[in-house]
Amino acid sequence: METSQVVRWSAVAALMAAPCAAADADTLKVVEVAAPAINCVFSPLCSILPTDSTAAIPLNFTAGTAFLQTRTFFGIAGTPGGGHTAYEYRVDLRSAEGDINCLLGLVVNFGPIVKLPYRPGHVGDVYVIAQGGLGTVGLKSAEQDGSVVTFEFARPICVGQSTFSFGTTASWKMSSRVSLAQSDL
Numbered sequence: 001m002e003t004s005q006v007v008r009w010s011a012v013a014a015l016m017a018a019p020c021a022a023a024d025a026d027t028l029k030v031v032e033v034a035a036p037a038i039n040c041v042f043s044p045l046c047s048i049l050p051t052d053s054t055a056a057i058p059l060n061f062t063a064g065t066a067f068l069q070t071r072t073f074f075g076i077a078g079t080p081g082g083g084h085t086a087y088e089y090r091v092d093l094r095s096a097e098g099d100i101n102c103l104l105g106l107v108v109n110f111g112p113i114v115k116l117p118y119r120p121g122h123v124g125d126v127y128v129i130a131q132g133g134l135g136t137v138g139l140k141s142a143e144q145d146g147s148v149v150t151f152e153f154a155r156p157i158c159v160g161q162s163t164f165s166f167g168t169t170a171s172w173k174m175s176s177r178v179s180l181a182q183s184d185l
Helices: 037-041
Strands: 013-016 030-034 051-056 067-074 085-092 103-109 116-119 122-124 126-131 139-145 148-157 166-170 177-182
Touching (some): 030 037, 030 122, 037 116, 085 103, 085 148
Parallel strands (some): 013 177, 030 126
Antiparallel strands (some): 067 085, 085 166, 103 148, 103 177
């Protein structure tokens, strides 16, 4: 049985018990990609200069650390992502220890999404780096309801695991609010 609990740890991130599924949510197209090829969508040299940040996940871990990594980078003119900002996320529980709930998804107050050809012949709203990067858990789905995007993991992510990096693109630089969905597993 899943519980409902929201724990806020900053203006940017929060944990919650279940993904917020709304009846009016639009299903977003998720495209699996490989690294470093995804970089070519944003840079003619296929090399990006990201800004990375991390936020601790405030669950009752007995040892180690758990964090949400956020990576942003700007698309260079002349590329499909030119003039847009990419937002990439990864949930990492690899070094955390303890008997805590697993996470089911990530919820981001994002705003309008730019569709891009993240892989040749595959235009999408969201990309998942399923090859050539860190992680073992992908996305089952992504939905948008208004400005809120809910990313549901392919399976619950528990202590010792990490998601693949996944992201989407906006036409401007934004300040997003992020939540993680938690389960009793």
